[in-house]
Amino acid sequence: MSVRSRWLIISVGLGILLNPLNSSMIAVAIARLQAVYQLDFTAVSWIIFSFYIASAIAQPVMGKASDLFGRRNIFLAGLIVAFIASMLAPLSPSFGWLIVFRIVQSIGTSMMVAVGMAIVRIHVTEKQASALSILSIFLSGAAAIGPFIGGVLLHWWDWPAIFLINIPFTAAGFLFAWRNIPKDEPAASVARNMSIRSWLQLIDVFGILLFTVGLIALLIAVLSAKSSGHVSAGLAALGLLGLVSLAAFARHELKVKSPFIPLHTFAKYPAMTGVNIEFILVNILYYSLFFGLPSYLQTVRQVSGFHTGMLMLSLGLCSLIASPIAGRWIDKAGPRPALLAAGILMTLGSIWIMTLDQSSPVISVVLALAAFGISNGLNSVGMQAAMFNSSPKEMIGVASGVFMTSRYLGTILSSLLLGLIMGNKLSALGFQRLGAVLTVIALSLVLLNWRRKESRQLEPPPAVDK
Known part of the structure; x- marks a missing residue:
């Protein structure tokens, strides 16, 4: 070079x-x-x-x-x-x-x-x-x-x-x-x-507006109702606006020539659809811990920001170490074994979160972080390989765009999940409830990957870590 x-x-x-x-x-x-x-x-x-x-x-x-x-x-x-x-x-x-x-x-x-x-x-x-x-x-x-x-x-x-x-x-x-x-x-x-x-038609500005209005209106309505403890007429109307906007967005995307999110590809390629659904779930799991744990440590456990950052570093380091190992493993055995292992690790990590309370040693958090970090390294490579395997060569570019959209949707939903579970105040009980919800999601990923059927790899370009 x-x-x-x-x-x-x-x-x-x-x-x-x-x-x-x-x-x-x-x-x-x-x-x-x-x-x-x-x-x-x-x-x-x-x-x-x-x-x-x-x-x-x-x-x-x-x-x-x-x-x-x-x-x-x-x-x-x-x-x-x-x-x-x-x-x-x-x-x-x-x-x-x-x-x-x-x-x-x-x-x-x-x-x-x-x-x-x-x-x-x-x-x-x-x-x-x-x-x-x-x-x-x-x-x-x-x-x-x-x-x-x-x-x-x-x-x-x-x-x-x-x-x-x-x-x-x-x-x-x-x-x-x-x-x-x-x-x-x-x-x-x-x-x-x-x-x-x-150019505005090319980027599908109307679709973007419908998507943005629908998503924000629905999020505000749901989170405000959770925060206040009741559903007012105004919040109900806002939630309805969100649902109507998202329904109009879906209808619009199926009609235009250059859609913001090509929804027609989901119906045409069910295997690719399954991969994107899994990727949404993977990101809900990972980012729920990523954003929820630091706030829990600082608010409930009174851990300083510096020491919280030190603990969170173990999450990223485990992910970085696992990624190249995952690449070699997937080259030999395909994405299914790595994704199955990642699902099992996230399940164990989520169960471990359910056992944490205010008397648990802070260092015990590292076990959950290590489980999620290793699984993130496996998923970052394995999910991309699964996406390329399930997507026809002629639409790899479109598939990659949809794949990144799935990542962002999973991240947004993780924040929504945290808001719904934690509510107005973080607590040890709330964090344990989060662990229970994450356990259910992780088990569903294990089941999906257990039933996964491998397909011939379509000579994907090099996987880029997320």
């Missing part, structure tokens, strides 16, 4: 790591934000919801926008947007404004993720598998160390530092990207001559 290619990979890596880093650092700051803004856990959960909803929408949209405006331009613009959002977030006069800047930050970081892989694929022509594996280290490594970095920043400074830490990253990333990412070639005639109206 040439020196030029290495610098290009580093430049892209500095940009794409910001999305997983910012989605994971916030995990250890939830309890602190609750105290600062005097909010319950359900309300603070929107700091998680907002980031993933915005990412789920922004990444496919910006991927299509790059065809019109150029990948380098989108990447550089994303760094500028992330820089501005990170500067303004600590100045938020209210939690509502913090959510706004969090959404802007999500959009900026998503702009880089959406085009970063494509930039490397286009401009690094030798040893592409090695290049993509390096990018996967930026992605998975940032997610793994995010809680630890967040814990250190929270311990020595305060929650604003979790946003301010992005400033040197974005500034350095912009300088590297400006110098090392080649300028885009002139856009293809289709993109160059496309009107704004045609």
Whole structure:
């Protein structure tokens, strides 16, 4: 690999790591934000919801926008947007404004993720598998160390530092990207001559609006009803609006030529549909622990942010260690054994969570974290291999997009699950209830993978860790 290619990979890596880093650092700051803004856990959960909803929408949209405006331009613009959002977030006069800047930050970081892989694929022509594996280290490594970095920043400074830490990253990333990412070639005639109206149809702006309105309205209605303890007429109307909007979204997506989420593929390829349902469940399990455990440790067990970050580091390290092992195992035996083992580990970890109480040694939490970390390493490779196996070659690109959407849906649902179970106040009993729900979900994954039928592998591209 040439020196030029290495610098290009580093430049892209500095940009794409910001999305997983910012989605994971916030995990250890939830309890602190609750105290600062005097909010319950359900309300603070929107700091998680907002980031993933915005990412789920922004990444496919910006991927299509790059065809019109150029990948380098989108990447550089994303760094500028992330820089501005990170500067303004600590100045938020209210939690509502913090959510706004969090959404802007999500959009900026998503702009880089959406085009970063494509930039490397286009401009690094030798040893592409090695290049993509390096990018996967930026992605998975940032997610793994995010809680630890967040814990250190929270311990020595305060929650604003979790946003301010992005400033040197974005500034350095912009300088590297400006110098090392080649300028885009002139856009293809289709993109160059496309009107704004045609581009809005291409990204399916109406579908995006229906999806966003439906999801947010339904989440607000459900969480508000749980928080208040009763369902008012206004909340019922809001919930109905959400359901109607999502139903209209599904109907719309089945009709348009360029859907935001190609729902017709689910009906056409049931095996691929099954994989995406499993991936949603996997992410519900993983992120319920990822976001729920730090708040439980700090609020219920009075563990400091620094030590919480240290404990959460074991989750990421176990995942990083398990991923390459999973790759070799899956190459020999296919994804089914690895996914079955992951399901069993998550079941054992969930059962262990049910046994934790306020007298349990804090170090015992590491056992649950290790089980979920190893299973995440197995799932990150195994689920991608299963997705490629179940998807026809001619629609690998579409399948990959749907697969990422499933990840975000699982993450959003994990936050909803935490809000419903924890309610207004975190408690040891609430965390045990979470363990019981996660046990049921994990057992369903074990059953699904036990019944899985392996299919011939369709020569997938290298798996990229999530």
